[in-house]
Amino acid sequence: MKPFHSYSNPALAIDLVVFGYHENELSVLLLNRKDEPFKGGWVLPGAFLQMEERFSDTCSRVLRTKLGMDKLYLEQLYTFDELDRDPRGRAISVTYFALVNPSRLEFSAGTMANDVQWFSVKKIPDLGFDHKIIFKKALQRLRSKILYFPVGFELLDEYFTMTELHELYETILDISLDRRNFRRTILASEYILPTGTKREGLQNRHPELYVFNKKLKKNNFQLNIPLS
Amino acid sequence: MKPFHSYSNPALAIDLVVFGYHENELSVLLLNRKDEPFKGGWVLPGAFLQMEERFSDTCSRVLRTKLGMDKLYLEQLYTFDELDRDPRGRAISVTYFALVNPSRLEFSAGTMANDVQWFSVKKIPDLGFDHKIIFKKALQRLRSKILYFPVGFELLDEYFTMTELHELYETILDISLDRRNFRRTILASEYILPTGTKREGLQNRHPELYVFNKKLKKNNFQLNIPLS
DNA sequence: TCCGTTTGCGTTATTTTGACACAAACTAAC
């Protein structure tokens, strides 16, 4: 399939903001560039759109290469069009944000491609291109989204404790939430379901394990986390 | 500025969903195509991105041509990438939605380009390309946006009555809202300010006129319209 | 067994919401 224009079109890049949550820290996946421009600097992982590709195909290509996993939660974020965002020439960037539970990845931190690394969202280095702006927009989106959408689905293990879910929300929103009010609200929505079981290995541990309610219609769902 | 790719890139279209509000009706601007494909059919107004153009420049070009006005409220909606969305070949569409008070336009219904027309959102004809999907997404966005963002700024006259604002919300959301609760909520937020004046021309009209509060930080603003 | 911490369950005061009553201001018809 060819473009039907006689004149040339801007290059089309797909850039990804991949969020990972692990041990009370929210991180983003960054790539260390091997080539100019920004050689040696950090950028968001991305690739150019191929002619016959859907955006999600390009995302999968990048994710598979860098994380060994391609079926993540993906959501289109925004399309950036500044004229000088790429020093090589006009390039449009369609950006996505992805959520991943790092413990589910094929590549663990040790075996990951040596040009990629997780960075805490609180310690993001300077980024090439306009990627700092893209990152900020993604974080903003995640923070507003978590208030009304069950984002934890993608970031926690299948079984998790109330404390873990509570800490996920505190970490992402970067505020403290009353533990007891949080519990009440979350349970009143049918966001998660109690399993009645305790964590294995620990002989008689107290905290109950929960699972996400798969029967939930993710669409018209409304959470409304109490902010205190 | 040239693209720096050796291989060719997809064409990049900018398509606009322009909403207008007039006499308790929410309408969308549609264009009647003069050429194939979809000759004679209705589509959203749009244009191809030129090499040195920002998206907003392309939007302005389209708006100026069709409405004689280019400084509207504009918001990027979504970028569509289906492979077969344009029968002529691969074309990506970056879509925007715009809000207009038709009474502020240079071109009134009579003097508008004869290939454009307002259609009530309740009576949208079949649309070419994937434009029906784009339209639906825009309407959805407008409806969710109005619940927490002062959208009326763009759709009403400078001075307006409480009833007019109330009816705007009812029309866009397509539900009925309790007049008295709506008033209470809107006034409690500082979304609008009373002017203490009455409408001119009508010697002693009762309904008070309001203006939008320009000092409002449009960012972290939260409305929360009561839905009853 | 003791002690500090975590977890589950509850109470209470305050605020917000939803539903609606009522009278003053207005318009149109006579």
Place this chain on the structure above:
DNA sequence: GTTAGTTTGTGTCAAAATAACGCAAACGGA
């Protein structure tokens, strides 16, 4: 002008949601 019906501004009240926090059982480590 007077009258009748409508629109507009203000207030009330019960129910629901929110915010703040008490307490004891379950737990882990010393």
